[in-house]
Amino acid sequence: MSLVIPDGYKPALDTKETEIAIKLVKDYFERELAGQLNLTRVSAPLFVKPESGLNDNLNGVERPVSFGLKEQNDAEVEIVHSLAKWKRQALKRYGFSYGEGLYTDMNAIRRDEDTDNIHSIFVDQWDWELIIDKEERNLATLQMVVKKVYTALRNTEHYMSGIYNYIGEILPEKITFVTSQELEDRYPDKTPKEREYLIAKEAGAVFIEQIGGALKSGERHDGRAPDYDDWSLNGDIIVY
Numbered sequence: 001m002s003l004v005i006p007d008g009y010k011p012a013l014d015t016k017e018t019e020i021a022i023k024l025v026k027d028y029f030e031r032e033l034a035g036q037l038n039l040t041r042v043s044a045p046l047f048v049k050p051e052s053g054l055n056d057n058l059n060g061v062e063r064p065v066s067f068g069l070k071e072q073n074d075a076e077v078e079i080v081h082s083l084a085k086w087k088r089q090a091l092k093r094y095g096f097s098y099g100e101g102l103y104t105d106m107n108a109i110r111r112d113e114d115t116d117n118i119h120s121i122f123v124d125q126w127d128w129e130l131i132i133d134k135e136e137r138n139l140a141t142l143q144m145v146v147k148k149v150y151t152a153l154r155n156t157e158h159y160m161s162g163i164y165n166y167i168g169e170i171l172p173e174k175i176t177f178v179t180s181q182e183l184e185d186r187y188p189d190k191t192p193k194e195r196e197y198l199i200a201k202e203a204g205a206v207f208i209e210q211i212g213g214a215l216k217s218g219e220r221h222d223g224r225a226p227d228y229d230d231w232s233l234n235g236d237i238i239v240y
Helices: 015-037 084-093 139-163 180-186 192-203
Strands: 039-041 066-069 075-079 101-109 122-130 176-179 205-209 235-239
Touching: 015 039, 015 101, 015 122, 015 139, 084 101, 084 122, 139 205, 139 235, 176 180, 176 192, 180 192, 180 205, 192 205, 192 235
Parallel strands: 039 101, 176 205
Antiparallel strands: 066 075, 101 122, 205 235
16 A cells, blocks of 8 residues: 655544545535536446446456355356446436436445555545537547536535635636646656646646557556547546
8 A cells, every 4th residue: 555644644624524524525526517517316336247348347457356146146246346338328228318417426346456545445436427429529528528527626625615714725727738648748757647746736737638548658658448448538637
């Protein structure tokens, strides 16, 4: 585990107050995200059958947690890694239309995760998917959606700063866009994570585009699923 706790760090809230604050921030961001992107909340599975093809294989090497179901002659099921594939099937099965989407508060287990301050074996994350036209599958749409998600983040920060006076509003008004190749060109002697840190510190909030493919150096900025993730139209939001 690569958990980093600064010397002299003292939490502003005790454990109970922290749990209350976590619920507050999750509830508020949930409403903001749904409003920005026209999403409806749905329930999602904790496990799926391997033969369904619905489990996310992440980088293709992570091992899912599996177990047998007694009432189905010990048929094997897998704890989901994420719901990337399931969501797309659900949009059709539930009858969603153009401009509509779904989201869920997803729980998962990733047994091969490298844990640190922001990564855990237990995953608790918002998972969402939106229906767009084929013609809208382009960089302009991606950046428009990123701006809406970022607006939800800023609105949540404003809300929480009004409740907890030790929280300041530090997110910049606008998010910066940069490709993973531009980062390598700018910081050729740094690792991908060091590049992310430097650009986030400089910009305050950044969206790093085009993650997964080989850079000019022959290295990848980071791993991405090979079977559903478009490495030319993807990215990560990072805030400092």
